[in-house]
Structures are given as C-alpha cells and as structure tokens.
Amino acid sequence: MSRTTTENAPEPAAPTTRDGLRLLTGCLRDRPALAALAVLGGLVYQLALIALPWFVERAVDQGVVDGDGSALRHWSLVIAGAGVLAALAEMALGWYSTLLATTQGNRLYIALADRISHLDTRTLSRFGEGDLGMRGTRDVDLVRTWLSGLASFVTGVAGFVVMIVAIMRLDPLLAVVCVLCVPPLVWINTYWFPKRFGAANTRLSAAHGSRADAVEELLSASAAVRGLGGEPALVRRHHERSARVTEHTLATGRVSADWAALSPFVPALAVGAGLGLGGLAVLRGTMSVGGIVAFTGWMSMLVLWVGVITLRLSQLSQATTAARRLQDVLLPRPTDRAEGTQPLPATGDLTAENVSHSVDGRPVLAPADLTVRPGELITVTGPTGSGKTTLLRILAGLQPPTTGTVRFGGVPLGAASTAGLHARIGYVPQRPVTLSGTLADNLRLGAPYTDDELREACRTAALDGYLASAPDGLDTLVGERGNTLSGGQLQRLALARAVLRRPAVLLLDDITSAIDTTTERALLERLRAWSGTTAIV
Known part of the structure; x- marks a missing residue:
C-alpha cells in the first residue's frame, strides 16, 4: 500500500x-x-x-x-x-x-x-x-x-x-x-x-x-x-x-x-x-x-x-x-483508492516503510519500519494506544496509512486487487465477529471446505479440544453473537477461519488475550509448525 x-x-x-x-x-x-x-x-x-x-x-x-x-x-x-x-x-x-x-x-x-x-x-x-x-x-x-x-x-x-x-x-x-x-x-x-x-x-x-x-x-x-x-x-x-x-x-x-x-x-x-x-x-x-x-x-x-x-x-x-x-x-469519495490490478506473488517479504497514521491531525501511529520474511514469526509489543492494531490494519490493507508504503513481494498493496490482497494476507482481529449458524458455517464462510479440513484448521488453532467436547461437533450452534463460546474460543475460531484460507501472511491482533498460558503455548507451537506461513502477532 x-x-x-x-x-x-x-x-x-x-x-x-x-x-x-x-x-x-x-x-x-x-x-x-x-x-x-x-x-x-x-x-x-x-x-x-x-x-x-x-x-x-x-x-x-x-x-x-x-x-x-x-x-x-x-x-x-x-x-x-x-x-x-x-x-x-x-x-x-x-x-x-x-x-x-x-x-x-x-x-x-x-x-x-x-x-x-x-x-x-x-x-x-x-x-x-x-x-x-x-x-x-x-x-x-x-x-x-x-x-x-x-x-x-x-x-x-x-x-x-x-x-x-x-x-x-x-x-x-x-x-x-x-x-x-x-x-x-x-x-x-x-x-x-x-x-x-x-x-x-x-x-x-x-x-x-x-x-x-x-x-x-x-x-x-x-x-x-x-x-x-x-x-x-x-x-x-x-x-x-x-x-x-x-x-x-x-x-x-x-x-x-x-x-x-x-x-x-x-x-x-x-x-x-x-x-x-x-x-x-x-x-x-x-x-x-x-x-x-x-x-x-x-x-x-x-x-x-x-x-x-x-x-x-x-x-x-x-x-x-x-x-x-x-x-x-x-457514491465515491476523495479518499477512495482505485481498484488495483497487479497480481501479488505467492510468497515474499512484507515490508512497511515509514508508515504512520493520524486522525484529525492527532498521531495514532508514529512512523514505523518493518520487514518480515517468509516463515518468520514476529511479535509487535507496545503499551495500550501505541498503534499496534492500527499497524496491523494498515499491513492488512484495511486502513490506508497517512504516510508511507506497504509492499508484499515488492508490490505496493495499493496496486493489488482487493481479492488478491486478502488471499495473500489474512487478518484476525482482537474482537472477532461470528455469524448466526454453526461452527462449520463460521469456518467455511460459504467456501467448499471439507469437514476434515475444518477439523485440521481447528487443531492448528488449538480449538480441537473444544470441538471434541462440543455437543454436535461441527454442527454445534454458536448462538447469537457467539454467546455460547468463551472469549478464548471465539479468538481461536477466528484463527481457524483464517488458517483454512492458507494466506502467505497471518496478522494476529492479540488473539491470545483471553487464552490461558498453556493453550497459548500450544497454539504458537502449532502455528510455527503449520506450513511456513509468515505471522505477525
């Protein structure tokens, strides 16, 4: 971008x-x-x-x-x-x-x-x-x-x-x-x-x-x-x-x-x-x-x-x-960007050069540089309000930076199509949203994944233990706004949803905040062993 x-x-x-x-x-x-x-x-x-x-x-x-x-x-x-x-x-x-x-x-x-x-x-x-x-x-x-x-x-x-x-x-x-x-x-x-x-x-x-x-x-x-x-x-x-x-x-x-x-x-x-x-x-x-x-x-x-x-x-x-x-x-707005057409490579470095963001003149994210290579797992830390979520949203192409450039494989994100961008870079928010329906509905989102693929994604996201104990397995209803799931289960469900799509880069916004340390350790180990995907946490 x-x-x-x-x-x-x-x-x-x-x-x-x-x-x-x-x-x-x-x-x-x-x-x-x-x-x-x-x-x-x-x-x-x-x-x-x-x-x-x-x-x-x-x-x-x-x-x-x-x-x-x-x-x-x-x-x-x-x-x-x-x-x-x-x-x-x-x-x-x-x-x-x-x-x-x-x-x-x-x-x-x-x-x-x-x-x-x-x-x-x-x-x-x-x-x-x-x-x-x-x-x-x-x-x-x-x-x-x-x-x-x-x-x-x-x-x-x-x-x-x-x-x-x-x-x-x-x-x-x-x-x-x-x-x-x-x-x-x-x-x-x-x-x-x-x-x-x-x-x-x-x-x-x-x-x-x-x-x-x-x-x-x-x-x-x-x-x-x-x-x-x-x-x-x-x-x-x-x-x-x-x-x-x-x-x-x-x-x-x-x-x-x-x-x-x-x-x-x-x-x-x-x-x-x-x-x-x-x-x-x-x-x-x-x-x-x-x-x-x-x-x-x-x-x-x-x-x-x-x-x-x-x-x-x-x-x-x-x-x-x-x-x-x-x-x-x-109606279009002055801040709209034209839809890009340039294809993104299957893999490559994700780089951010002098990326910053301000709202009404107030800095939300100070200028930052970042380079993440294929297969790396990078942790971004900082106090509350320092712009971590804003940085991840900019890296995901969901929010434009006030200044700076984001590239994947040398291609500016702004030059890529929206579909191509989201196929390469997956973003899991801190507060995920669920759909009305079953676990399978929330994992597939309309895509033709098999039940075995869903279970494998749940295992990678350390959700397999809950899935095994769920009353109807993949057909278990998640309830209105996911009210039958705990905060940690919701976060891991959102991660499994992203893992299914096998993006080249996973951007994870504090998705272990509601998870105990044992589960967090297992989740990170499985992510490392998963498939060489780049991850920024």
Whole structure:
C-alpha cells in the first residue's frame, strides 16, 4: 500500500435529490427490457379497461334501448373478451414489475454490501451498524416497492389522458369538467403533498436509523454493562429513540392520510357535476343512456386511478429519500483508492516503510519500519494506544496509512486487487465477529471446505479440544453473537477461519488475550509448525 491520505479533507456533501433520482433511473437502465414489458402489459390493461365502458355504452344503446338481442349478445361477448384481455395483461404487468423490482433490489443490496466491505475505518465510523442495516433493508425495500409500482404509474397517467379524450367524444362539456379537475390534482400530487411528505419521510428515515443503532447497542452491550447498572440507560435511550420514530411515523401518516383523502375528493366532485350535466343532456336528447353509463364508468375509474397515482407518487418520494441514503454510502469519495490490478506473488517479504497514521491531525501511529520474511514469526509489543492494531490494519490493507508504503513481494498493496490482497494476507482481529449458524458455517464462510479440513484448521488453532467436547461437533450452534463460546474460543475460531484460507501472511491482533498460558503455548507451537506461513502477532 503506497499513498498519502488527505486526513483533513472535508467530508463530501450529502447526496441531493438529483443523486437519488440518478440511482432510481440507473435501476431502470440496468433492466430496460423488463421495464418495457411491464409498461406494455400495463398499457394493454389500461386500454382494455377504458374500452369496457364504451362497449357497455354500445350494449345498452343497441341491445337494451333498441331491443336488439343479437347486438346485446355480440357486445356481451366483446365485454367478456375485454375482461379476459385485461386480466392477462394485468398478470404480465405484475410479473415483469416483480422481476424488475426483485432483480434491482438484490443488485442494490449486493452493491451496498460490496461497498461497505471496501470502505476504510474512518468512513465507516460515520455510520452506525444499525443505521447501515436499515439502509440495506428498509431503504432497499422502499426502492424495490417503487420499482414494482412504476409501470402502473406510467400506464395510469397514459390511461388518464385517453379517458379525457373518450369523455370529450361523449360531450365536450363533460370533458371540460374533467379537465378543470386536472390543475388542482397536479398541484396536490406534484407540489403540495410531495414536498411535505418528502420532508416528513426524511425525518422518519433518520429516526429509524438512529433507533436501529440503539437496538444494536442494546443487544451487543447490555450483557457487558448489566453488572455495572448501565443497562437501564441503554433501555431508556432505546425508548427515547423509539418515541421519536413513533412521532415521525404519525407525522408522516397524517400527511399521507390527508394526501390520500384529498386527491380522490377532487375527481369525486367532477363525477357529481358530470352526472348532473350528463343527466340533463340525456333529457335533452343530446346524449344516449349508454353514454351516461359510460361516463359514470370512466369517472369511477378516474377516482380509482387518482388514488393509485397518489400512492405511486408517495412511493416515489419515499424511494427518492431512500436512494439518497443509499447514495450516501455508494457514491465515491476523495479518499477512495482505485481498484488495483497487479497480481501479488505467492510468497515474499512484507515490508512497511515509514508508515504512520493520524486522525484529525492527532498521531495514532508514529512512523514505523518493518520487514518480515517468509516463515518468520514476529511479535509487535507496545503499551495500550501505541498503534499496534492500527499497524496491523494498515499491513492488512484495511486502513490506508497517512504516510508511507506497504509492499508484499515488492508490490505496493495499493496496486493489488482487493481479492488478491486478502488471499495473500489474512487478518484476525482482537474482537472477532461470528455469524448466526454453526461452527462449520463460521469456518467455511460459504467456501467448499471439507469437514476434515475444518477439523485440521481447528487443531492448528488449538480449538480441537473444544470441538471434541462440543455437543454436535461441527454442527454445534454458536448462538447469537457467539454467546455460547468463551472469549478464548471465539479468538481461536477466528484463527481457524483464517488458517483454512492458507494466506502467505497471518496478522494476529492479540488473539491470545483471553487464552490461558498453556493453550497459548500450544497454539504458537502449532502455528510455527503449520506450513511456513509468515505471522505477525
């Protein structure tokens, strides 16, 4: 790794609405065929529905009013056919919309996880674990919900225009009534309520993220502070943040309820006025009975579609807020390093030249030089806070140095790909993290290792004694956050996990702090005899 970081560089500006919309449109550009098929199915569905009142008009005027049974049968069959076509088109709309939403939601989740795995410690510290969890669940789900309803929004607007034209064919005055309700609907649905709803939803999303952090801390820290009487403080903080979530949820709900009620009310007034005018036209003989039936059908659809369009607009507002929060993580930063492409050799010296690290001008690691040759076991000692963990994280490529260069086999770590770097240099933290699942799940991490390989790695990490006594062997559940394991067992599990991957260099951050001296001696002896791997402890 070779670089000088801009430790005092200003934080990038928060993503804007335009950034959020760019992410949403990117989801559509990534799967244009699915979006187009969903819209096509929606258009056929809308046109079939709009045609139904027109067919009913013909059936009433020709079959009922004129008493023509043949015409009545004919139009009845046409109406049934239009209903079948509408049902099939709606199935296509739902199918392709779901495919679009699911594939893009998964893509966003994977992109978010990949981005988080590449962020340095300083950038990650801006986000709480619970907040990141909310971005990967609630925010991705809001984008997915918008994607699933986008086609129905587009086709609903198109159907609204076609319906105005159809009503104009009946009576221009009725069309004027419909057109008059458009300006207030546009103002309500594109300015007044979206602005209020967006602001309320932004506050709600921030409150959810804050509470998620409190939940994470309550779950992870309550056992540690219970004996000190600190657990009630964590519970109170959770209650306070939950109260804020409730407050903002109710505020958002009030805006949403007002929006949902007022939008259909405007076309409902138009329905009343249209029925009055249409009824007078029938009495004057300028409109048929079937025409007033068709108008009533179209206006009923109009009220329904306005409700759907209102829902889609509120989903767009929510999705834009969620997309902005996702972009806060996904957008590149000035401190990002370009992904390297140079391969690392299978073995070689690990060297650090004048490596140091500072945070906000405060030195965390003084300039250090280090050379470790293949097969050596080096111990780094120093008082608490002297930068030992920072040094190991820099050597592992997990944290950029403020100054200096780290090389493996003569190749700067910054020139190597992330996958190649982690294949050569394995890092075991002082406080390892476990997954929900079994011992085998935590050792394999999805890789196809055999049970014998798992047992051999456990033997090297001096975990074989525990494995032999575990109730279900490799299938023993480790519990939430590894709560069925002791601190020493957790450390040795993390070491076995690293040993399985046979890196050229193992960086071990105080992994024997919770192990008795006898076990520690056995572990170090087995590491020395293991396979000639370089180790820095």
